[in-house]
Amino acid sequence: MNLRDFKLRLRLPILIILAIASISSVAVYAQQAIDEESTRLIREYTTSEKFLSPLVDHLPDSDEVPSPREVLGYVVGTPEKLTYYEDIIRYMKTLSDKSSAVELFPIGPTDEGRTLYIVVISDPQTINDLEHYKNLTAALADPRRTPEAEAQKIIAQAKPMYWITCNLHSSENGSAEMSMELAYRLAVSEEPLIKAIRQNCIVMLTPCAEPDGHDRYTDWYYRYTKGITDEEERFPGPPYWGKYVYHDNNRDGLQVSQLITRAFLQAFMEWHPQVWHDLHESIALLYVSTGTGPYYPTFDPIVMSEWQLLSHWEVEELTKMGMPGVWTHAFFTGWYPGYLSFLANTHNAIGRFYETFGNGGATTMERKLADRERGRLGATKQEWYRPLPPDDKVTWSIRNNINYQQTALLCVLKLVASQKDTFLYNFWKKGENAIEKGKSEPPYAWVIPADQRHPVETVNVINLLQKQGVEVHRLDKEFKLEEKSYPAGSFVIRMDQPYRVCAKTYLEVQKYPADAGRSYDDVGWTIGYLRGVETVRIDEPSILEAPMTLLKEELRATGTVVGGKARRYYAIPHQGTNNMMTARFLLPPLQVFAVEEEFQAGERVFPPGSWLIPADDKGEEQLSKLRIIARELGLTIYAINEEVEVNKHAMDLPRIAVYHTWSNTQDSGWVRYTFDAYKIPYTLISKDRLRLGGLKGDFDVIVFPSQGGYGDARRVVHGVDPEKGPMPYTRTEGFKFHGVIDSTEDMTGGMGLEGLLNLQRFVQEGGVLITLGSASTVPLSFGLVGNIGISREGRGGAQGEEALFVPGSIIKGEVVSDKSPITYGYQKGFPIFYRHSFLFSVPKKEERFIVVKYADTDDLCLSGLVKGAKAIKGKAAVVDYPVGNGRIVMFNFNPLHRFMTQGDFMLVFNILINYNHLGS
Ligand SMILES: [Zn+2]
Incomplete structure (x- = not known):
């Protein structure tokens, strides 16, 4: 036709x-009767028939199973209607109660106590026997216990599981609405296509992947943006999505730090789905992920071609139906593996996503597409990857968005249903490839030696790998390789295991191609460097023959008090263990001193920054408290019986504030998460508190988190455009999900010059201001730090061979001043995570304030990519500048980047606990 x-x-x-x-x-x-009313409304809410397809232009009726309209009172995709999470789940529960094709499974809590779910849809017999089907995919996940002949038998009975996650990003909410209609349609429709899907697939559907943010956003929509019909007038959503992270909830797949990520990973490991499909909304009209490359080379080649197969199928099917603007390829790279659904790509399944066109709510508006460029690519140009481009201007409704999502999903499910054995076989085959590669090509393993400078972080790394399903062994006896030997008890991560890709991705050094151009996200993440853990790549196959035992459970870091009850001091050597922070806030009322130089007690040398806790007259009580702290936090504490002759200072407990703006809460969220993880107490403050002044009365240290990108000091200081104000973010009767994390009567306007002067006064009176990453442009641009300024060389956009280009890499840092408490616990050279940032310009006579610099070498890159090293090598990385009685400590990188850079955390922690003894 x-x-x-x-x-x-x-x-x-x-x-x-x-x-x-x-x-x-x-x-x-x-x-099968048609639900006439829903059908009429679906057509009415679609702004043009080319945005509709025969798959979704009607809704089947059912006597037993209520449609979303019958439960909610409106059809999915009704203009100016968004559904709160409670109601979405109420509908899904009703559906599962009434339909034998649907079952609901809770998979974990959110930070604010909502429950995440998977809605499973298949034919009733399959739903009755899900445990059996889970066992089948689990068997396929491990080709060592399921050789090919056995796998073929299992494939004949098994059904591919296709997991769709919706609305991870809170402003991208069309998919949460869509999920209800899709679930209903899949459950009740008797159309052959849908029956085939039910018969041959197990559809898993998470209606909303970040429910806390969903409700906050829904409140925001009703409070502020529902009436906005001019796309130029649109403005961003609420200041917070999840409790801690905003858009970065899709950048937590490597750290697995957030509750929702943990729940998803656990569910993935329980079900072993073959596809994980995450729904996003940003660009017009439907982008299907493949990416331009470079793909991360460790991913199995099969998955790289599966991405193509699926996406080209969707482009073709929707194009065939006359739906314009469906495309692939020219957006996104496919290198960074930390996106949520990319957990599938590191575990032999297929991880993919859509970007459909959302309005950030349910208001219909005219959207201009012609100038919506990403790089050099227009949304309305015909290209080989976009055969049927859309018009330059569209009247766009949430219903259109839902039609695209639902139609495309039904098409891809049709493909998977018709080729079910292929997808199951590929899943098994990728596991087998992993094992075979691990046996036949280097690296054969990584060894993580038992004796580490950072034993607690080593345990964290091992536990993280295990959480990812990676098998970790321990050497039964010493393993010798050339000159080196690894003692019994050292950890071995063998490459001949099904999740080799996952293990290798964490452990290896990334080499982002120098000619690849911009990347979509970070390009280097080698975990040994980021966390200060020694990992050794083994290219010698004999490691696989070494006697070793599989670890069966989570490890615990163990600590102890060596030497029993002390007569004079208990000493904790400072080697940069982050858990020392938790200890510091648990120790009061005990006094703690930091030594300012190295000292020796018996055989042991204690480096600068080590702690001395005077033994008190209560003896046993103090010892038992220290024993608990040592055990719980994995610290080793030494009893010392003689006086120690060494310069030291008392470490006073700081009163800490974390500042956040209302325009960028992403990195302040990670700072809060990091502080909460280590139980560091702080007060969260915003512009209102800065403007009030008298800051030194309440705080000793103010942490000013990165504001993203290169920073724009003026925008950061002046904040959200006051013309939009006043804009309360408060909890009210009507908007009960606002006013949490922080609240204000008016989000607009920043700290202003008034707030900035109060910050300056705070420092002059003896306070310490820490500015991270791009937040450092504020003191630099407004002249709070003498003649230190911003170098133009570090700015982005520079072209040519020599231009600095570091798209999120691990590079060599170096301690300049070992007298500064900021570098306590660090060795001379250490890795720093650096991503596109400004560079300091430090006049000669101010160079004495540089505490950390980038190594003065062309060979600066440890992992990722550094282009134009000349611009950054030998330059300042951390500057500790005296202002009046206080200090401003500026970082030009973000040492608290996404809870990934554990090796850099202590640079900040040291400032907190030595705040009134900085300088050197
Ligand atoms: Zn998104």
Whole structure:
């Protein structure tokens, strides 16, 4: 049929259309009634028939199972209607109660106590026997216990599981609405396509992947943006999505730090789905992920071609239906593996996503597409990867968005249902490839030696790998390789295991191609460097023969008090163990001193920054408290019986504030998460508190988190445009999900010059201001730090061979001043995570304030990519500048980046606990 015929057909009455669409099933269709009212409304809310497809232009009726409209009172995709999470789940529960094709599984809590779910849809017999099907995919996940012949038998009975996660990003909420209609349609429709999906697949659907943010956003929509119909007038959503992280909830797949990520990973490991499909909304009209490359080379080649197969199928199917603007390829790279659904790509499944076109709510508006460029690519140009481009201007509704998502999902499910054995086999085959590669090509393993400078972080790394399903062994006896030997008890991560890709991705050094151009996200993440843990790549196959035992459970870091009850001091050597922070806030009322130089007690050398806790007259009580602290936090504490002759200072407990702006809460969220993880007490403050002044009365240290990108000091200081104000973010009767994390009567306007002067006064009176990453542009641009300024060389956009280009890499840092408490616990050279940032310009006579610099070498990159090293090598990384009685400590990188950079955390922690003894 040609396109014109197809569109004409859309105008015909629904039953006739369906009959034409598939002659062979007329009888079946005729039997199933159509929900006339929902069908009428779906068509009404779609702004043009080309944004509708025969798959979703009607809704089947069911006597037993209520449609979303019957439960909610409106059809999915009704203009100006968003559904709160409670109601979405109420609908899903009703559906599962009434339909034998649907079952609901809770998979974990959110930070604010909501429950995450997977809605499973398949034919009733399959739903009755899900445990059996889970066992089948689990068997396919491990080819060592399921050789090929066995796998073929299992594949014949198994059904591919296709997991769709919706609305991870709170402003991208069309998919949460869509999920209800899709679930209903999949459960009740008797159309052959849907029956085939039910029969051959197990559809897993998470209606909302970040429910806390969903409700906050829904409140925001009703409070502020519902009435906005001009796309130029649109403004960003609420200041917070999840409790801690905003958009970065899709950048937690490597750290697995957030509750929702943990729940998803656990569910993934329990079900072993073959596809994980995450729904996003940003660009027009439907982008299907493949990416431009470079793909991360460790991913199995099969998955790289599966991405193509699936996406080209969707492009073709929707194009065939006359739906414009469906494309792939020219957006996104496919290198960074930390996106949520990319957990599938590191575990032999397929991780993919859509970007459909959302309005950030349910208001219909005219959207201009022609100038919506990403890089050099227009959304309306015909290209090989976009065969049917959309018009320059569209009137766009949430219903259109839902039609695209739902149609495309039904198409891809159709493909998976019809090729079920292929997808199951590929899943098994990728596991087998992993094992075979691990046996036949280097690296054969990584060894993590037992004796580490950072034993607690070593345990964290081992536990993280295990959480990812990676098997970790311990050497039964010493393993020798050339000159080196690894003692019994050292950890071995063998590469001949099913999740080799996952293990290798964490452990290896990344080499982002220098000619690849911009990347979509970080390009280097080698875990040994980031966390200060020694890992050794073993290219010698004999490691696989070494006697070793599989670890069966989570490890615990163990600590102890060596030497029993002390007569004079208890000493904790400072080697940069982050858990010392937790200890510091648990120790009061005990006094703690930091030594300012190295000292020796018996055989042991204690480096600068080590702690001395005077033994008190209560003896046993103090010892037992220290024993608990040592055990719980994995610290080793030494009893010292003689006086120690060494310069030292008392470490006073700081009163800490974390500042956040209302325009960028992403990195302040990670700072809060980091502080909470180590139980560091702080007060969260915003512009209102800065403007009030008198800061030194309440705080000793103010942490000013990175504001993203290169920073724009003026924008950071002046904040959200006051013309939009006043804009309360408060909890009210009508908006009960606002006013949490922080609240204000008016989000607009920043700290202003008034707040900035108060910050300056705070420092002059003896306070310490810590500015991280781009937040450092504020003191630099407003002249709070003498003649230290911003170098133009570090700015982005510079072209040519020599231009600095570091798209999120691990580079060599170096301690300049070992007298500064900021570098306590660090060795001379250590890794720093650096991503596109400004560079300091430090006049010669101010160079004495540089505490940390980048190594003065062209060979600066440890992992990722550094281009134009000349611009950054030998330059300042941390500057500790005296202002009046206080200090401003500026970082030009973000040492608290996404809870990934544990090796850099202590640079900040040291400032907190030595705040009134900085300088050197
Ligand atoms: Zn998104």
